[in-house]
Amino acid sequence: MKQQGSEVRGQEPVSRYRETRRYSLQFLIIVLATTISYSFLTTQSLAWELSGYTTAEGRLFFHDALFSGQRRDGASIAVQPEFYHEWENGSSFLFTPFGRLDSADSERSHFDIRELRYLWLHDSWELRIGSAKVFWGVTEFVHLVDIINQTDLVEDIDGEDKLGQPMVNLSIPGQYGVLDLFVLPYFRERTFPGEKGRLRSRVVVDTDKAEYESSAEEYNVDLAARYSNTIGDWDFGIYHFHGTGREPTLLLRSDPAGNLTVVPLYERIDQTGLDVQTVKGNWLLKLESLYRTGQGEDFYAGVGGFEYSFVNVLSSGLDFGLIGEWAYDERGDEATTVFDNDVMAGARLAFNDAASTEVLAGVFQDLDSDSCAVLLESGRRISDHWKVTLDAFFVLESSEGDILHDLREDDNVQIELTYYF
């Protein structure tokens, strides 16, 4: 895990009352719109389909907060309806707004249009226009080459939650693989926990003062092209991205009052990425790799690993999987990600019961220091519509100057109760 700059004292608490009120209103609008359309759609039986979820979450921390201004525990509610319509010819429209209200962190209270896109389906191509989500990659713990969508970091530190990305995407499938072309006309800034939020670095990232290398700032038009194919046991993809990098460099700045803050700088980069996976019997072998220019010195980064499954262990019906991954970043301590030379080991247990009970446990070990963390994800269905999940995160060991060092008091469990409709 990467080293972090010099120690800085926490910011003065800032009133975010107005922002919270704005998100409350947006949240309420989504809930109302969903309820109205739900009753409307169920009574009118139109060809529109409504699904989605609403969730209540509690985050309980084992220790008092490390930095001034942080609240100890947090509770929040979130809603994500999905409106979908498909025409006879297969073309479709999808609208997925998302909103969260958080009791502790005003930055975590946020609203996003996860998807608002039209898909034009033709015999020999697909065209997506609007805000959408695209995932590239093969590994489980690190999502290195995934670049189209910005990370919604306030949602979870695992980096799997993404913001909607405005795009025009032409996808051309053919006999020799799939070619995807992207024009990305608007840039989304990464979200960061606020003053009162836990699971953050000691200095709050001031997202309002984001800096860009491109003079067009967030209106810089980014481009990407990806070729992917499946040949026998092999699945692979190779892409090139040209535009504003999603991963900011965090800069120390002092505001007029003399307080130090951290601001994100978004550089213009060129990145070539590769993802490969092969299946050999019970083994899945994976590799993700990238080469980036434009953000400091040119560098390589990679993550490789395996997944091995034991199916129906001792005829118990249980499936057990082992995951091992190693992530490397040529920049070392200068890396803008957490993973510069780290090993992840995990185990996944699926009970294959009616409730689809599942547990995933993982250990992260930094190979350059003592830093070590454990995460746990588990879930179980209660009924056709309800599901409960329990996640946990513990920092076992951390050394001075590490990102993980700032999270050393943030051991927590997170309980989520979700209603799917």
Added chain:
Amino acid sequence: MKKERQFTNYKRWTARVRQTRLLLFLLLCLSIAPVCVHAETSEEKGRAIAKEADRRDEGFHDSTADLIMTLRNRHGQESTRNIRVRTLEVAGDGDKSLTIFDNPRDVKGTAFLNYTHKIGDDDQWLYLPALKRVKRISSRNKSGSFMGSEFAYEDIGSQEVEKYTYKWIRDEIFNGQESFVVERYPVDKKNSGYIRLVTWIDKEEYFPLKVEYFDRKEYHLKTLTFTGYKKYLGKYWRSDEMNMINHQNGKTTKLLWSNYEFQTGLTGNDFTKSSLKRAR
């Protein structure tokens, strides 16, 4: 003229001889025929039955159907899954299938793409809608549970002739229907959950009526029964209801099929990783 008559007589005579020979040959054949049948080993007969069943199902091109899967534990607690299945016949290889989950709601939009192969492991991908991620999965071990049901992946997959070796055991009346009883032995012995499967096959229409599954320790593990057969397009038989009983844990899984449609115009383009992402 006389010569000519003699010639015609000769022709008639040779024709008669030929006829007699043909008749004798046919008689000979008939008398040998039972010997021929006896010469066919029960392994050959078993395989011939499986091949005939497979042949009769050829040419459906593609099909779609809705499935309600009801899981029931030994205490009688039930839970259901709503699934849609699309199948594409592939000339010279196993079928391709796309399975889309609608219920329980937390797995809505999850989809499973399977390329069955006559020889070797199948190719399988899973689509996880929350992450918009298509994930290749290992198909090597076939005994894993499908969606927490009593059906293993090897039970729901396309039953290609080449995936088993066969042995005809006997003919039997099963539920009033004349049937062949054929044992099947998985070719991939190491990764199957079974040592053998005993199958009752309808003698007239060659569809399965019952399957008994014996685990690797030779214990009777499960029994699957097929009921409510209907004929589609005048030749393709499909069962409306399948019941799987697990004798070892007391759980059952019922599959109710509906809205069967054939030759709907699906093509290979509807069974790709791209289409997996669009599947709804």
